[in-house]
Amino acid sequence: MSNLQTFVEDFCASLAPVGARGMLVFVGHQDWLIEQLNSLSNVAYFSSVLAFSQQPIVGLKHVNNKNYRQQLGTEHQTIFFSVDDDFKVDAFAALSGTLVAGGVLLLTIAEEHVKNSAFCQRFLALIRDYPQIHLLKQSAPQLPELAFFDKDVSDKVSETEAPLAYGCATGEQQTAVDKILRVVSGHRNRPLVLTADRGRGKSTALALAAAEILRQGHKHIVITAPHPDALIIFFKHLKQALPEGIQQNNSFTFGHASLSFMALDVLIAQQPKCHVLMVDEAAGIPLPMLRVLLKQYHRQVFVSTIHGYEGAGRGFSGKFIKELKQLRPEGSEFHIQQPIRWHQYDPLEQFTFNGLLLNASLAKVQYSPQQSLSFQVLSGHDLLIDEHLLNSVFSLLVTAHYQTKPSDLKMLLDNEQVSLVIMKQQQQLLGIAWLLKEGKVEQQLSAQVKQSLRRIRGHLIPQSLLVHCGIEQAFSYQYYRVVRIAIHPEIQQQGLGTQLLSHCRAYAKQQGGDFIASSFGANAQLVKFWQNNDYAIARLGFNKDAASGEHSAMVLQPLSSSAAELLKTITSSFYQDFPFYLTDEYQYLATDLVLQILTVKPYYPQSNIDNSAADQRAVKDFAAGNRVLSSCAPALARVFFSACGDIKIKELTEQKAIAIFIRKILQKHNWLQICDEFAITGHKEGVAQLRHFSNIYLSAVTVVSACK
Template sequence: MDLHFKIQDWLKARKNHLCHRQLVVISGAENWSQRLSKEIIAVAEIPEEKLLWVGNRLGSTLNVDCHTYRQHLGTEYNALVYNMYTGLSANALMAFSGTIMAGGIMILICPEFARWPVYPDPLASKRSSYGCEQSLHLSHFTRRLISLIKNDLNTIIITPEEMSGHNAHVPQEDIGRKLNSSTPEQQTLITSILKMSDSHKDRPLVITADRGRGKSSALGLAARELIKKKSKKIIITAPNKRNVEHVFAFAKSSLLTQDSTSTNVPLAFVAPDALLAAPHKADLLFIDEAAAIPASILKALLNKFPRVVMSSTVHGYEGAGRGFELRFKPYLEKNKKGWKAFTLTMPIRWYKNDCLEAFWFHCFMMEDITSCSTDKHITAIPEAVLPIPLDSIIANTEAHNVIEVSRAQLVDDPILLHQTFSLLVNAHYQTSPDDLVRLLDAPEQRLFTYTLNSKVVGVALINEEGGDELSKLSALITRGDRRVNGHLVAQNLALHTANQAFCRMKQWRVVRIAVDKRQRRNNIGSALLNTISESAKNEGVELLTSSFGASENLLNFWTQNIFSPLKLGFKRDAASDEVSMIVGLALSAYASTLVSKLRDQFARELHYYISRYHRMTNTALLTRLLTHCKSEPLTVDEKHQIACFLESKNPFGTFSQVLAKYLLMKLSSVKTSSEIPIGTDLLVASLLQFKPTETLITEFNLSGKKALNKHIRLALIDL
C-alpha cells in the first residue's frame, strides 16, 4: 500500500477510536521529514494554535527553540513536532512530552537510523567540556534511543520505504472516565485539607505526584471549598506566579486575586521572599512547586505558619523533585513529627497507562524516580571512614569488584545501565534526563562502579579537567576574560588564585558518588576513591578534586579520605540551600606544592570572611573547617589577657579579639572532629561569626546575656 494511504488509514483509525497519546518518529532526509510532518498535521486537522513546532521549520517562523521548554509548561497542544536535526535536549523532550493533551501526538523528525548515531548534533558540544568536541563522533544515547523506538510497538515509525507500529486504544473500562475532572484520590486529598484547616496545627501536609496528576487542581478545588464553606483565608506561594495559574483557575471565584499586595481577599499569591519579609496572616498556607524553593525558606515558612500544605513534583526534567525527597523530608521527620504525606497517582489530563508517558519514562529511567519516595536504601553521603585497603572492605565472602565502565558497556548491558543510573538518580537531587545523555556520550566523563555479587552498589562519576586544550586559554581564564564549558574546578581555582597552573594541570573532578544505603558501612565510597586515585596516577593525573554543597557529613567524608578544603563559596545554591565547597587531593609533588599554598590561602580567607559572608552559614560546618586552618601563636601578653578573662566575670566582648585568636589556635591543633569540645560551636558563632546576642541566646537555648557569658567562659575552659 502507498505510504500516504497508510498514514491516512492510521490517522483515520485514531479519529474513530479513543487512543492514548502517541510517539511518531519520521526518519529520513530533513526536508522530506518536515513536509511529511506538515501533511500529517493537515490530515489530522490540527489548528496552528494547537501545534507546537520545536526546531527548524520549513517556510514558517512559527517555531520555538528547544531550550524554551519552561515557557510552555502548563500549556496543552494537540500535536508537537520536535526536529532532532536542530539538536537533542533530553530535558526538553521530557518536558515537552507533558504538554501534549490526551489523544495527541508527538512527532520526532530525525536522520535515517543508520546515520543518526553519527549525525553531528548541533547541541552536542554544549553537553561536553571545552576541548572534547573533536571526540564527539558517536552518540551512544542515540543508539539506545533508536533501539527503544524500534522495540516499542506503540510508536509509529515512518521512513521513505515503510511505516510500522499501531495505535494504542484506551481500554473500554477507562473510556467512561471524564478527563480533567476530580478523581477519588483528589477528593480524599481535598477532604484531608479541609480537616486540616480546623485542626492538625503544625502538621504539614506534603503532596507528591508526577506531572498531569492534578496537584494544582486539587489545591484550587480545596481552596474553593475552604473559602465557600468555611470562610478561610489562604495564601499561596510558589517560585513564580505562573506556577499557580491552574490553582486560581480551579478555585473559580471573583474574590480571588494574584496581586501579592492584596490583604482583604480569601486567596492571594505572595512570593516566598515577600512572605517572609513582611507580616502576613492566613488560616492556611499553600506552597506549590515546593521542590524549587530553597530549604531555608521552606523551613522559615513552616515555622511562621501553623497550617501548611506543600506540593511537589516527584520527577522532573531538572531533578528538583529528588532534592525535596533527599534533603527536606528528613527535616520534616525530625522537626515536624506529625507531618502527613499524600501521593496522587491517577493522571487526570490523559488516561492511565498512557503509552507516550511510558515511553519517555522508560527512555530516561524515570520509573525509578517515581517509586523513590518510599525507597530508603540510597544515599549520596557515604559514611565517613578512613581509606582502607580494598581487599579488607568486605569482611565476608561476597564477591566485590571496583572497575571503570565504558559508555559502550552501559549501552550494551541494559541491566548495568539501569543499576548505575538508578543509583545516580536516587542519590542526587539534581540528576536529570540530560545527565543520562552526558553519561553515555560526554567524552570527558569516566564512570567507576563497585559491584557486590555482580550487582552495582556504588558508582562514582568523574570529569576530566585541565590539560593541553585548556592551557591554551589559561591566561584569559585566569584574568577572568574567558569562561568555557566544563572544567568547573580547574577554571574556578585558576581564577581564584590567579595561577594558570590550575588550567594547565591534568586533573579529575569527582562529580558524584552514590552508594546503596544498605552497603554504607562497608566503606564503598572510600574504595571507589582509592581505585580512582590509582587510575588517575597511572594516567598522569596530578590533582583529584570535587565540588559540592557543603555539609558536615560530606566534609567529614572527604577530609577523612585525605582531601583538603580548598575553597568555600559565598552564595547558597537555590536547590541545595548550601554554599559550594571545593576539596582536592594532590597526586604529584608539583600539585602538592600548589595545594599547600592553596590551603594557606583558604585559611586566611576563612578567617577574614567568616564574619562578613558566613554569618548565616552552618556554624558546626565552619567549626570543622577551621580545624583544617593554620593559625598564629599567642604572645605572652595575649596568654595573660586570656587567663585574666577566665578568672573574671567580665563580658566576653571586651576580650573578643584575643579570645578569637585563642579559639583559632586551639582549633588548628584538632586532629579529628571527635576531639572538638561540645561548646565550641557557641564560641565560633559568637567570637568569629559575630552573630547578634539575641540570635545566640535563641540558637543555643540560653536564658539570657548572663548565661551566654557564662557558657562562653566554660567553653573556653574546655578548649
C-alpha cells in the same frame, strides 16, 4: 493528499477517541526533514502547535532551550521538537508533559547526530517496543504499519458521574484536597505527604485547596519549592479558582487572606509565621532542608512527583517519609494514581519513562563485610550494550542527588570524558562513582576564560580555580572530578564510600591525573566525609545554590608532587581568606560547617595568625569575668584561629557554646539573632556561654602548647 499526510491524519484520528498521545519520529538529513514537515503543514489535526528549535519557525509559537520552562503549566495539541546537533532532552521531557490527550509530538532528529550519539541510538532502538510510537527514516522510505490501541487497555478511565467539589477533575483529586484542608483545620503536627506521577493533578489539587483556605479569610499560606518555575501550574490554577484574587509576582491576596512564595534559604532563615506551609516538588529539596522545615512548622503539606527522578526521588520517598513518620507519627500519605491529562496507558508517557529511565527501579542488595568486593571501570559504550546494567547504574546514581536530569543520562552515554567506577559483591551493584576528566586544554582557551570571554563546558574544577582562586596554571593540570558517588541506601555508613573513593584515586592516578576532585552542596557531614578521605577544601561558593540552599564546596586531593605543592598554595589562600568572609558572604554559614572547615586542614601549613601573650591574658581575664566581651573579642578570635586546627579543641568543646562563639565572635551576629536561634534568654546568658567556652578553650590551648 500525500501518503505521508494520509498516514499522519489516520494516526491522529486513532488517538483522540481513547485520550492517548502519540509520537512520530523523523530521522534523516536536514533538507529531507524540512521537506517532510512542509508536506504536513495542512494536516487538519495539527492545532495549538508549539515548536522547539534553535531558530524560530514562521507562523508557529516558538521556544528554545533558554525559555522552554515558561511553557510549564500550558497545554498544546501538537509539539514540533527539532534535534540538530544536540538533543536537549530536559526540554523534551518537560514539554512532552504539556501535550494534551489526543495530541501528537513530532520529533525530528538529524541523521548526523544519531551517528555520534549513543543516547540517540538507544532512544531510537526502544521505539520498536511501542507500536504507537512510529519511526520514519529517510533511509527506509516505506511508511510503517499504523498500530492501534488494544481494546482491552484503550477504554478511557470512567469519569465520576456525581459532581465533584472544589472544581476537581477526579475523585482522587477531591480526596487530596480534603486531606490538605484537614491539615489546616485538624490537630497540629499531622503533616500530609501528597505524591503522584506527573499528569495526575497534584499541583492543581494544592492550588484548589489553597483557594479554599483563602476563601475562609484571615489566613496566611507560605508556599515554597526548589524554584519558582515549579509553581507555574499552581498559580495558574489558583487564579482560575479565585479570579477575584490579585497576583503580584509570586504572591497572591484574596480579601484579608494571602499566600506568598518564599525561597528555601530565606524561609529557613526567617521562619515566617503562617497557618500552613505548602512544599511543592518536595523531592527536589535536599533532605537536610526538609528536616529543618519539618521541625520549624506544625502544619505542613509536602507535595511531589515521586515516580521518576524529577527530584531527590528515592531519597524523598525513602528516607524523608521514614523520618517524618518517626517525628510526626500522626502524619499521613496519599498517592494519586489516576491520570488527568492523558490516558492511563498513554504510549508517549510510557515511552518517555523508559527512554529517559524515569522508571529505573533500585534492586535490594545484601552485603557481607567478610566477602570480597570487586571493582570495574565502565564507559558509556559498556552501558549502551547492556540495558540491565544501565538501569542498575542509573537508578543508583539517582539516589545520590536531588537534581538528577534526563541530560545526565545523555551525558553518561555520550560524553567520552566520563568514566564509571562500580563496586560489586557477588554480581550485586553496591556502589558507583561517576568521574569526569577535566583540564589540559589549550592555553588560548584558558586565556579566554581568564578574560571572561568564554566558559568551557565540562571543566568545572580548573575553571573555578582560575576564575575564582586566581590559579593561572589551573588548566595545565589533569583533574578527575567525582561528579556523583552513590552507595546503595540499604548498606550505607559501613565504609564502602571510602573504599570506592580509594579505587577512584588509584584509577585517576593510573590515567595520569594530577588531582582527583569534587564539588557539592556543603554541609558539615559531607565535608567531614571528604576530609576524612584526605580531600582539602579549595573553595567555598559565596552564594547559596537556589535548589540546595547550600554553598558549593570544591575539594581536591593531589596525585602528583607538583599538584601537592599547588594545593598548599590553594589551601593557604582559602584559610587565610576564610575569617574575612565569615562576617560577610559566609555570615550565615552553619556553625557546625564552620567548625568542620576550621578544625580539619589537610595540606594546609601552620597558621600564621599570631597568638600573643597579651591575647592569652585577654582570654583568661574574659573567662574569669574580669573583662567585658567587647574589649576581648579580637583576642578571642585570634586565639581561636591560631589553634583551631588542633582537633582536640573540637572534642573538648560543648557544641552549644562553640556555636554561640562562632555566631558572635566570628560571624558578628547580634544578640537578638543569637537569642532567637539558640533559645537563650538574653545578652547576659549569651556572654556566660562565651565565658564558659573560653575557659574550656583556654585549657585546651594550654595543654596543646605544653605538648609542643
